[in-house]
Amino acid sequence: MDTGEGVARSVTPAAASSAAVGTLRDLLESLGPHTLRLVGGDRARLARPAGEPVVHGPDEPIHDVAGAVVLLTGGSSDPAEVTDRIRQAAAAGASAVVVKAWGRDLGRAVEAAREADIALLCTPDEMAWRRLDAFVTAAGAARAAVPGEAGGIGDLFGLANAIAASLGGPVTIEEVDGRILAYSNLPDQEIDEIRRLAILGRRTPERPGDAAKYQAVIAAQGPVRFASSGPEYADRMSVAVRAGHQVLGVIFVLADRPKLVDDAERALLDAARSVALHLLRSREAVSPERERRGDALRGLLASSLDAASAAAALALPARASFVLATVRPVASELRAADAARVRDLITLHGEHWHPESAAVLEAGDVVLLLPVLDPPQDDRGQARLAARLRRLGTDLVTAARRSAGVELVVGFGAVVDGLAAVAGSRPLARRVVDTLLDPRADPPHGGVATLHDVRPQVVLACLRSGAPIDEDVLRLPAVRAVLRHDADQGTDYAGTLLAYLGSAGSVAATARALGVHENTARYRVRRLTEMFGVALDAGDDTLVTWLQLRNAVRGPRGARG
DSSP states (O other): OOOOSSOOOOOOHHHHHHHOOSBHHHHHHHHOTTTOEEEESOGGGGGSBOOOEEEEOTTSOOOSOTTOEEEEOOTTOOHHHHHHHHHHHHHTTOSEEEEOOTTSOOHHHHHHHHHHTOEEEEOOTTSOHHHHHHHHHHHHHHHHSSTTOTTOTTOHHHHHHHHHHHHTSOEEEEOTTSBEEEEOOOTTOOOOHHHHHHHHHTBOOOOTTHHHHHHHHHHOSSOEEEOOSSTTSOOEEEEEEEETTEEEEEEEEESBTTBOOTTHHHHHHHHHHHHHHHHHHHHHHTOHHHHHHHHHHHHHHTTOSOHHHHHHHHTSOTTSEEEEEEEEESSSOOOHHHHHHHHHHHHHHHHHHOTTOEEEEETTEEEEEEEESSOOSSHHHHHHHHHHHHHHHHHHHHHHHHHHOOOEEEEEEEEEESGGGHHHHHHHHHHHHHHHHOTTSOOOSTTEEEHHHHHHHHHHHHHHHTOOOOHHHHSOHHHHHHHHHHHHHOOOHHHHHHHHHHTTTOHHHHHHHHTSOHHHHHHHHHHHHHHHOOOSSOTHHHHHHHHHHHHHSSSOOOOOO
8 A cells, every 4th residue: 555655745836836947748758658647638738837746645635736746645545535636736726646546547537637627647656656756856956957058958857868869778867876866768769677667766776786887887987888687688888977086976878779879988978078067056056055155155255254153154163274275267257157067066176175165256266165184284294285285176177178168277375274364365375376377477287286386476476566475374395494494403504595596506606605615515505405405496486585585584694504
C-alpha cells in the first residue's frame, strides 16, 4: 500500500506563481513518459504553468495551490475519493494532479479531470512519491537557474536532450554518488533496464564494481568507455564534469542504442563544459549561505560591519588568518551572463580552498576572502603558501578560459591576522592585480601572482603614486633576512650590500668604502647571494633591495661581515 511518503506541503498562490517557470508541456517533455504522462484532459491544458509540486495525502484538505502540480498519494484510495480530490485540486487552482493507476481503470478520474478542467497526469506505480516530487522540483529549478538565457542552458533536462541529440545516445547527468540530476527523453533512443530503474529510483542501481567505475571516470582526463555486462545492457561512455580542479558531476551516455556519432568523445567533452556552467549557476541559485557570506564580506570591506559581527556571519573565528584575492577580467566589461559564471567559478574555487570562504563583486573586481588555517611563520612558509595560492589562481584562470571564454588575472595580497585587518589589506591585493596588467611590467605568471611574487613592483608602484608603504609587509625577504642576521650576529652584511650597490658593483670601490681587502669584500658579496638569496642584477628587485636597506641603515658602518 502506498502511504504517500513524506509530509504534505502547501504553497501560497504567490509561491506557486514564482515557481511556475515553465508549462506542463515543458515538464512532460523534460521528464518523459518513464516519469509522467498525460492521461486525462485536453492537451491544450498543457500550456498552463507547471508550478511547485505539492504532496497531498488522502485525508488532507487541498487549498492555496494556485498553479501547482498536486501529487495525490494513497495507493488504495476509493475511486470516488480520488475523483473528489481531483475536483478539490481544480477548485484550489492547481494546474495538474498526478495519480498512480495501480492496475485499475482510470476512467472515472479522467472524466472528473475533464469536468473540472484540470490536467490529469499518471506516474508509474513503482515511482516513489518523494522521488517524483524531487524530479518535478529539479526540473523547475533547472529551468529557472539562468532565466532568459538563449539556448535554454538553465533547463538541465533540456540540456540533457540536446546532448543526447548531438551524441546519438540517451544521456543521464548525475552527481558523483550516482544520484540522477537530469536525463534525456528522445523518442528514437532506446534505454536499457538499468537506465529505466535509475530514472524511477532517481539513482543508478547499485551493482558490483559501480564505485570503481565512478572513480575511474573522476580520475580520467577525458571520456571513459565501459563494455556492457550482458546482451540485455548497453555499453556506456562517461566523462567527469569539472570546473577547474573541482568535480561537479558525471555524464553517462548509452553508447550502442543506437551507435554514437563518430566524434562522440569530442562532443561529450564539449557537453561537459556546458553542464559545468549550468551546475555552477544552479549551485549559486540554491545557496543562500553564499549570499550571507558575500554580504558579510561586503560589510567588512566597507567598514560598515565590525569584525565580531562579520565573524559570526561568516562562521569563522575573528582572530584567524586571512588573505584577500582580487580577480579581474582582462576585458573592461563582461556580458551579464559571463559575469555571473565567472563569479560562480570564483566562489566555487574559494570553497574548494575553504568551505567558509566568501566572494563579493566590488568596483568591477571580484574580491575573494580566503581563510589561512596554517599561516606562515617564516619566509619559507610564505613561499609555500604563495605556491598554493598560485595553484588556486591558475586553476581558476584555466577554468574561466575553458568554461566561459573569459580571461582573468588573479592577485593575492598579504596574509593578515584577524578579520579586523582584512579591509586594510584590500589595496595591496588590488595593487598586485594592477601590476599584472601594467604594460611596462615583465610578462605575468600566467595571469596569477601573489604579493610574494611581485613585491618589488608593488613597492615601486606605491612610490610612484605616493601611497603609504607598510615596511613590515612590503619588505623583501632577502632584506629582512640580512637585517635579522646583522642584528643577531653583529655582522654588517647590510653595509656591505649598500656599499656594493652604491658603487655600481665595483668590488674595489666596495673594499675602499668598507676599509677591507678586496678579497674580503668579494667574499662578503658572494655570501650575500649564498646565505640570503640577494639578487644583485635583477632590476626592480635590486633597486628595491637598495632602497629598503638605505632606509633601514644609514650608510655602511665598517663592521665585520
